Amino acid sequence: MKLDPKKPLTAAAICLLVLASACSSNGGDADGGNGNGAPQTKSSQWTTLGTRATPAEDGRIVTSNEGGQWTTYDPPATYPGTVQLPTQFISMRDGKQLAVYVTLPADADGNAVTTPLPTILVQTSYNGVAGQTVSAIGGADPYLVQRGYANVVVDVRGTGQSQGSWEAFGADEQADYAETVDWVAKQPFCNGSIGLFGVSYLGITTVLTAAQQHPSVKAAFPIVPIGDGYRDIVFTGGQVNPTFIPIWLGLVSVLGLTNPTALTDPTVGIPALLEHVISAVTNFQVPTILRALLGEPETAYDSAFWSTRSPLETTAQIQVPTFVVGGLHDIFQRSEPMTYERLKTRVPAKLLIGPWTHIQAAGGNGLPVDGVPPMNQIVLRWFDQYVKGLDVGADTLPNVTQYVLGYGHYVTASDWPHPDASARRLYLRGDKSLDTAAPAAGEASNTVAQLPIQGLCSISTSQWTAGLLGLIPLPCFENSNSAERWAIKYETPVMTEDYYINGPIQADIWMSTTALDAGLSVRVDDVDENGVAKSLTNGLQTASLRAVDDSRSRKLDGQMIQPWHPYTQAAVQEVGSGNIVLVPVEIFPTSAMITKGHRLRVAVGASNLPQGVPPVPTLLQSLAGVLTIYSDAEHPSSVVLPAVPASALN
The missing domain is CATH 3.40.50.1820 (Alpha/Beta hydrolase fold, catalytic domain)
Structure with missing residues (x-):
């Protein structure tokens, strides 16, 4: 199989690109300056991602300053x-x-x-x-x-x-x-x-x-x-971050107790110090962590907070x-x-x-x-x-x-998302390959145990401790194979040419569980000639929070490539034991090239502990289960990538 990022998937995609090009020719679709230095733009094949308050919009590509270059700027000091x-x-x-x-x-x-x-x-x-x-x-x-x-x-x-x-x-x-x-x-x-x-x-x-x-x-x-x-971090995919957040809250608390005025001006410093301690214990830091872990609705679900x-x-x-x-x-x-x-x-x-x-x-x-x-x-x-x-x-x-x-x-x-990106869908096949061809009826499914400690020693350990543990040169930070031992690994054949991806990624996973709920961790890797897997990016999603607001989700070439999950209590959809459900997983944006001779891997597991752990009520529903990932014509698990011609790297 040859994965060619220059090759369109459909005639419809060609029409969209032609129309966009026609509309923007000779600057006919470009916006002029608005008095504050805003750049000129043209229509894009991307849409934006919405927010809580606004839906997704048609995207715009910045066309100004396309030839911008870096130069040195180091004027001498004005003052000694x-x-x-x-x-x-x-x-x-x-x-x-x-x-x-x-x-x-x-x-x-x-x-x-x-x-x-x-x-x-x-x-x-x-x-x-x-x-x-x-x-x-x-x-x-x-x-x-x-x-x-x-x-x-x-x-x-x-x-x-x-x-x-x-x-x-x-x-x-x-x-x-x-x-x-x-x-x-x-x-x-x-x-x-x-x-x-x-x-x-x-x-x-x-x-x-x-x-x-x-x-x-x-x-x-x-x-x-x-x-x-x-x-972004506190409840990625509906799961509370157990690494950075406690470190961060603790750091602010400790530094808040380092108050020189407690010694130099006790009448000012000591009341402030006591105020910080009481607030941390009774008002914000400790209560917020406890509410998150226990699944208190105003904290564990998206809200005005x-x-x-x-x-x-x-x-x-x-x-x-x-x-x-x-x-x-x-x-x-x-x-x-x-x-x-x-x-x-x-x-x-x-x-x-x-x-x-x-x-x-x-x-x-x-x-x-x-x-x-x-x-x-x-x-x-x-x-x-x-x-x-x-x-x-x-x-x-x-x-x-x-x-x-x-x-x-x-x-x-000239812009982000990349102006030259096109949506490319690869299917997770029953034989654990990644292919542009959709699966046939009756293709095999694959299973993995729902262990809550997957990813314990991985690049996620470094990332979600803000890079602190990454200062320790552990091999598992450079090679994801050990972290993915309990994941299902789908791989392309060896690339026959460089394959460049740039932007957000979406995995559409058909799954069932023997438990009542499950998590999905999807990692995207670059696998070299020696089988070393370097993690490029990943996504995490609780299955019961799989609901998607289509009006706020990002699309590329008409295909959803970044889902917007409401994460509200009203949006919870029960999974139940044995039920087959579709779970769209948001995989965070990256920029990476899978070079000729390497393979692209998508590893699907049940958890990524450094990034997130379900609140206790959800965790109890997810323990001791077996996760099944489907790969047949009726349940075609897949991943959508933003592919960019490798020539853009020049």
């Missing part, structure tokens, strides 16, 4: 040093005090400059004091400050040295963002122009604050921000140039390109995705390479153009830059 001002506090509307750490450029004598400057605002939950040592969690970058920026770091409500109760992006915290921007804009060190910046939690506050449209905010640079709190904490619901309101950074093995892998997608037709937007875990992405691990500069140079260029107002070519940078697994290099494209 930096200086940090004493800790300050901002009074919020309810009287709560937020701690503020200001860093300014300094002259040769170490004196802070007095000229008002453009200002970089960082809002962190990890304690600005700790950030002075570890810049990724909130410290000022001397490289940026010495090139003419004031830097302000703020401990969000209930964290660090700030007062109040922490509720992770809750309504009170988000209301604080606007008051914080107001305060910064009025300070004598600020000239009224603010750039929002941050990694992880700090990147999320960047996106949420930018969506509030404060006139002083001129640009945003979020690195590895979440998009959907429920679907999660909508409030999902930036994709408001990202389209951002009106300033935004540069998004993501990672192919990041904990927020799913939504980082979608954050760019929500912005690309409205404002100047760029997307950079590296081969990174969460902690690797923080500083752009491995850069510079393939012409892509170090991360701080990219940040400086973006802010120099859009916060300082200089013409330094930030607008001419490539729209999209992605590392391609298997190819081993960064490549650029």
Whole structure:
């Protein structure tokens, strides 16, 4: 079998492409500029993915700046040093005090400059004091400050040295963002122009604050921000994350107890410290974990709680140039390109995705390479153009830059999703092959035990601990064969040419179980000549939460390629023992090339422990079962891939 990504599947697909081309010829379907620098676009064979509030829409392909190239940008420092001002506090509307750490450029004598400057605002939950040592969690970058920026770091409500109760992006915290921007804009060190910046939690506050449209905010640079709190990580596929989430909640709690003012000013510090402890134990951290594990409906199902904490619901309101950074093995892998997608037709937007875990992405691990500069140079260029107002070519940078697994290099494209992608469906055959031909009647099914510990030692262990355990060089992180020992593995023949995929993937799995419910873990691998399987991406789905909202799901060439699962209590569909059901599984987007001589593998199992475990009520219904995957004409299990001509890599 020869898998040719250039070969259309149907005549209908050809017609769609011809029509799209005809409509966009001579710019007839292109949108002009809208006054804020938004690019020109044309119709796309993709649709968007909807949100809780909006259905999917016809997609648009960005056509502006198709020839963008990376260049070095490293101007000399304007100031010889930096200086940090004493800790300050901002009074919020309810009287709560937020701690503020200001860093300014300094002259040769170490004196802070007095000229008002453009200002970089960082809002962190990890304690600005700790950030002075570890810049990724909130410290000022001397490289940026010495090139003419004031830097302000703020401990969000209930964290660090700030007062109040922490509720992770809750309504009170988000209301604080606007008051914080107001305060910064009025300070004598600020000239009224603010750039929002941050990694992880700090990147999320960047996106949420930018969506509030404060006139002083001129640009945003979020690195590895979440998009959907429920679907990205906390309850992927309806299963609660047992690795990163406890680590993260614990980190915020511990750093919230590291409060120097408890010693230097006990009347201020000790009440704040006690407030943090009481909140963690009785209000947010501990109760949230318990509610999730026990399957409490307001937490275990999608709800207003999660909508409030999902930036994709408001990202389209951002009106300033935004540069998004993501990672192919990041904990927020799913939504980082979608954050760019929500912005690309409205404002100047760029997307950079590296081969990174969460902690690797923080500083752009491995850069510079393939012409892509170090991360701080990219940040400086973006802010120099859009916060300082200089013409330094930030607008001419490539729209999209992605590392391609298997190819081993960064490549650029005019847009994401990839404009040249086409939907390719491969069927999971009874003989465990992957084929473009649909199965025949009576083909064999395959079974696997429903063990809740699959994937325990796999690349998922590294990914869902934010890359922390990935620092240990375990062979199972590089070769998925051991992790997939208890999975059903379907493989293509050896590729006769390079096969490039770029974007989200959907697996449509026909299954039954001897238990009452089941989980499905679907991993996509690149298998080399020696049989070593490198995991490219994966999906996880609870069978009873398989309901799909077609109006919000993404399609490519008319085929669903990214399902939207409601994950509400009302959407639960019982599975029952022995019943055959279709479970669409969302597999997170990737960019990868299966090179000539390699094989593509789809491994189907019953669990992926590092990524998710069902809440206790669902887990009890899923134990001690046997999962059957069907591969016959009536139940044709398959996977839909976004195939791109390999020539696009050039």
